[in-house]
Amino acid sequence: MSETRLRKIEDTRExxxxxxxxxxxxxxxxxxxxxxxxxxxxxxxxxDRDEEQTKKSDNKGERVN
Known part of the structure; x- marks a missing residue:
């Protein structure tokens, strides 16, 4: 996650x-x-949800030994 994005959320909340x-x-x-x-x-x-879906899609092609 972008630290800048999190900082903006915290600043706005404050x-x-x-x-x-x-x-x-x-x-x-x-x-x-x-x-x-x-x-x-x-x-x-x-x-965050899009990044999770991307990770899951990327991992589908990997083989587990």
Missing amino acids: KMILSALEKGVLNQNTIKLSEELDQLLNDFQHI
Whole structure:
């Protein structure tokens, strides 16, 4: 997994939590950050799943002795 991608997720999560604590969970900025975090996490899961499927496909051709 890309360290940059994980860092972006963590940074966005921290910003969202701070915004929620300072401005409230219904604040537009908090909601925007929450939506951004949702998208980052969804993208991360899709990439992770695709990489797992690629690994499984690559391993099908290998023989086990």
